[in-house]
Amino acid sequence: MSIAASLTNALSGLNAASRSAQTVSSNLANALVPGYAPREMQLSAAAITGGVRIEGESRAVDRALLADRRLADAAAGEAGARSAALERLAELVGASDDPASIAGRVAAFEAQLVSATARPDSTVRLEAAVTAARGLTAALRDASAGVQQVRQDADAAIARDVEALNDGLARVAQLNREIAALSSRPGAANALMDQRQEAIDAISQIVPLRALPRDRDMLALVTTGGQMLLDGRAWQVEFDAAGAVGAGSGAALSGLSVNGRPVTTGADGRMGGGSLAAAFAVRDDLGPQAQARLDGVARDLIARFEATQADPTRSAGAAGLFTDAGAALDTAQEPGLAGRIAVNGLADPSAGGGAWRLRDGLGAAAPGSAGDAAGLDRLIDALNAPRIPASGGLGPEARDMSGLAVGLAAFASADLAAADVERGFARARLEELTARELAQGVDSDQELQKLMLIERAYAANARVVETADQMIRRLMEI
Amino acid sequence: MTALSLGDLAQSYSNRLANVRLRTQLSDLSAQMATGRRDDTAIVASGDVAPLGALERSLTVTDAYRSSAAEATTLFAGAERALAVVADATGLLGSRLAATRIGGDDAGIDTLAAEARGQFASAVAGLNATVAGRSVFAGTGTDGPALTGAETMLADIAAALGAPASAAELLSGVQDWFAPGGGFDSQSYLGTAERMTGLQVAPGERLTLPATAAEPEPRAALAALAAAALLDTGMLDAQPEERRLAAAAAGEWALQATDGVTEMRARIGAEAARAEAAAGRAAAERAGLEMARADLVGIDPYETATRLEQTRSNLETLYAVTARLQSLSLVNYL
Numbered sequence: 001m002s003i004a005a006s007l008t009n010a011l012s013g014l015n016a017a018s019r020s021a022q023t024v025s026s027n028l029a030n031a032l033v034p035g036y037a038p039r040e041m042q043l044s045a046a047a048i049t050g051g052v053r054i055e056g057e058s059r060a061v062d063r064a065l066l067a068d069r070r071l072a073d074a075a076a077g078e079a080g081a082r083s084a085a086l087e088r089l090a091e092l093v094g095a096s097d098d099p100a101s102i103a104g105r106v107a108a109f110e111a112q113l114v115s116a117t118a119r120p121d122s123t124v125r126l127e128a129a130v131t132a133a134r135g136l137t138a139a140l141r142d143a144s145a146g147v148q149q150v151r152q153d154a155d156a157a158i159a160r161d162v163e164a165l166n167d168g169l170a171r172v173a174q175l176n177r178e179i180a181a182l183s184s185r186p187g188a189a190n191a192l193m194d195q196r197q198e199a200i201d202a203i204s205q206i207v208p209l210r211a212l213p214r215d216r217d218m219l220a221l222v223t224t225g226g227q228m229l230l231d232g233r234a235w236q237v238e239f240d241a242a243g244a245v246g247a248g249s250g251a252a253l254s255g256l257s258v259n260g261r262p263v264t265t266g267a268d269g270r271m272g273g274g275s276l277a278a279a280f281a282v283r284d285d286l287g288p289q290a291q292a293r294l295d296g297v298a299r300d301l302i303a304r305f306e307a308t309q310a311d312p313t314r315s316a317g318a319a320g321l322f323t324d325a326g327a328a329l330d331t332a333q334e335p336g337l338a339g340r341i342a343v344n345g346l347a348d349p350s351a352g353g354g355a356w357r358l359r360d361g362l363g364a365a366a367p368g369s370a371g372d373a374a375g376l377d378r379l380i381d382a383l384n385a386p387r388i389p390a391s392g393g394l395g396p397e398a399r400d401m402s403g404l405a406v407g408l409a410a411f412a413s414a415d416l417a418a419a420d421v422e423r424g425f426a427r428a429r430l431e432e433l434t435a436r437e438l439a440q441g442v443d444s445d446q447e448l449q450k451l452m453l454i455e456r457a458y459a460a461n462a463r464v465v466e467t468a469d470q471m472i473r474r475l476m477e478i
Numbered sequence: 479m480t481a482l483s484l485g486d487l488a489q490s491y492s493n494r495l496a497n498v499r500l501r502t503q504l505s506d507l508s509a510q511m512a513t514g515r516r517d518d519t520a521i522v523a524s525g526d527v528a529p530l531g532a533l534e535r536s537l538t539v540t541d542a543y544r545s546s547a548a549e550a551t552t553l554f555a556g557a558e559r560a561l562a563v564v565a566d567a568t569g570l571l572g573s574r575l576a577a578t579r580i581g582g583d584d585a586g587i588d589t590l591a592a593e594a595r596g597q598f599a600s601a602v603a604g605l606n607a608t609v610a611g612r613s614v615f616a617g618t619g620t621d622g623p624a625l626t627g628a629e630t631m632l633a634d635i636a637a638a639l640g641a642p643a644s645a646a647e648l649l650s651g652v653q654d655w656f657a658p659g660g661g662f663d664s665q666s667y668l669g670t671a672e673r674m675t676g677l678q679v680a681p682g683e684r685l686t687l688p689a690t691a692a693e694p695e696p697r698a699a700l701a702a703l704a705a706a707a708l709l710d711t712g713m714l715d716a717q718p719e720e721r722r723l724a725a726a727a728a729g730e731w732a733l734q735a736t737d738g739v740t741e742m743r744a745r746i747g748a749e750a751a752r753a754e755a756a757a758g759r760a761a762a763e764r765a766g767l768e769m770a771r772a773d774l775v776g777i778d779p780y781e782t783a784t785r786l787e788q789t790r791s792n793l794e795t796l797y798a799v800t801a802r803l804q805s806l807s808l809v810n811y812l
Contacts, residue, residue, distance in 0.1 A: 096531030107535040111542035371620030373676030406531030441485030
């Protein structure tokens with residue numbers, strides 16, 4: 001009965017047209033959702049009767065582009081976190097033309113000493129020099145405290161990232177199970193796949209991930225360093241947040257482990273790349289490096305004024321003008337030295353000493369000749385003597401104190417400049433890939449064109465139904 | 479991007495990025511125009527941090543050296559003026575006293591002795607000069623006077639000499655008193671033995687005030703004037719011949735001492751010239767450093783204004799394009 005067959009075909013055509021319209025309407029409704037993959041209706045000719053068969057709705061996703069964009073996300077996250085931390089560390093040292101920076105305070109101290117040599121009898125000038133020295137030690141202490149705060153913040157960021165990673169992995173595992181349950185019906189799990197893509201995007205900044213297809217539409221997640229994070233079930237990432245981070249507490253801080261096995265987050269580590277690795281780098285490399293540089297500057301400052309020619313009245317082994325919390329320099333206690341440096345109480349009026357000891361020497365029992373500038377000259381010589389810094393990675397050239405402080409700022413800003421360039425590259429790549437990914441999204445012009453075709457197809461099929469109906473009626477009228 | 483479709487969001491994403499970029503550029507350029515200097519990120523990126531830091535330090539320290547040099551100049555000028563008083567005292571009186579060897583009556587010698595006493599007082603006052611509240615000729619003991627008062631010193635010398643019987647006794651007694659280790663050091667000189675040193679006027683350049691009241695030249699001047707002044711205190715009263723001998727010898731000492739004091743003035747003058755030269759160099763250096771700093775961090779206002787104008791027009795174009803693209807949709811034509 002070919003009329004009945006043509007009726008059946010027309011009805012299948014109407015069905016296909018209305019389902020296609022539903023797909024188009026879904027696409028247009030989701031046109032503003034950034035992670036939405038446009039749906040396409042898959043149709044094929046039905047085998048026996050000649051009508052149209054709906055295969056299902058497919059998601060148009062460029063997997064390669066998606067994978068690239070996720071890796072670029074992780075790279076941008078890592079570069080951004082490093083650059084932000086280095087910016088904070090550079091601000092702690094101070095811009096080199098800022099009078100409140102460490103370099104500025106060294107220059108101010110030197111200037112006050114020079115002006116005191118013109119009037120060594122003036123208590124006002126001597127006390128101004130002591131105040132400048134105290135300003136310098138306060139700047140070093142504040143910078144040291146700031147560095148430890150940066151490390152503490154990095155530790156907290158690691159804890160947050162690990163928690164977000166675990167939550168994200170659990171969610172992806174859950175969605176995997178739900179998608180697998182619907183895998184027999186093509187197109188039924190499309191919305192869940194969208195959610196899974198979004199969940200993976202949420203954690204792709206933390207660590208660079210690759211999504212591997214598994215059967216029944218499930219996905220496995222593995223980092224680019226080779227650490228499996230999700231395959232059927234989610235791996236557990238473990239980390240213990242530290243309560244407080246201090247200058248010497250490098251060994252006591254927790255590392256990262258996955259399901260009980262420790263993993264590294266370095267450049268070639270299993271969990272390398274991404275904002276998690278950057279936070280570890282800040283806590284364990286960049287932060288301690290900045291602290292070591294500050295400690296090297298503090299040690300050089302203290303050692304300069306402990307030399308015999310700086311103050312002959314001092315007894316051997318006694319503390320010089322700058323002290324390690326009141327005591328002489330002990331090189332074994334160097335970590336954290338910048339957080340403890342202070343002006344010797346003997347010369348500090350606010351600590352019960354006398355500013356005249358700047359002029360007469362720390363070992364003097366009573367004020368000496370008021371016009372004797374020789375002691376102040378020795379202090380200026382100690383400040384300006386070229387010395388090779390004994391520690392801190394500050395370079396092998398001999399420099400005076402001011403040159404060392406400027407060198408500290410120069411190191412910090414050179415690191416920042418390099419990190420900024422990296423961040424610029426990573427950001428540009430991410431923007432480019434995001435733009436290309438968005439170009440894969442819903443194109444409303446194209447959907448409207450499809451809608452016009454669907455409209456015509458619907459009208460044509462309805463016409464076929466009408467004609468077949470007329471033919472049958474005609475038969476009935478015999 | 480497939481051949482058939484281009485997602486809607488792609489265009490708006492790139493528009494948004496361009497908008498943010500242009501607006502950031504606009505605000506950076508306006509901040510640069512307002513402050514007149516490049517912002518910190520530009521300086522960091524160009525690697526100029528170390529030279530800038532060294533420049534800033536030189537500027538701070540040069541200011542201190544300049545004011546220190548100015549203070550040293552004032553000090554040396556004051557010292558020179560004070561020594562001029564002493565040189566005048568010995569010079570004027572010396573020639574008249576020396577002339578008594580040839581002739582002159584007793585009353586003339588009495589007048590000269592009285593005048594010598596007065597000039598001795600001026601010389602001591604000169605050596606006790608202060609500049610900006612500190613003693614110039616007391617060595618490093620600048621918080622007190624260099625010498626005791628003139629009358630006290632004469633009384634001390636008279637006590638030490640007792641009643642000399644002849645001019646030779648008087649003169650040798652005065653010489654012994656003013657010799658190193660004598661009564662001058664123990665009773666009259668109140669300062670310290672070290673010269674005032676360590677005045678920083680430039681990096682590595684330290685000046686010394688090459689004069690204290692205990693040095694040989696002021697000693698000689700004071701000795702000469704004291705010897706003549708003692709004649710006014712009642713010594714050698716009834717021996718006019720001895721008085722004349724004493725006065726004449728004192729006059730010769732005074733003439734010699736004048737040369738010594740003038741030479742001391744010349745030394746001080748040389749140091750003062752160095753201090754002034756250092757002050758001039760510091761002022762010139764400051765100007766040079768400020769120009770170098772302007773080169774490093776300053777901006778060219780014309781260039782910045784041009785770029786600002788350009789960015790503004792780019793932003794306006796972007797706004798116009800965004801508005802136009804909105805209406806280019808098939809929806810509006812169905």
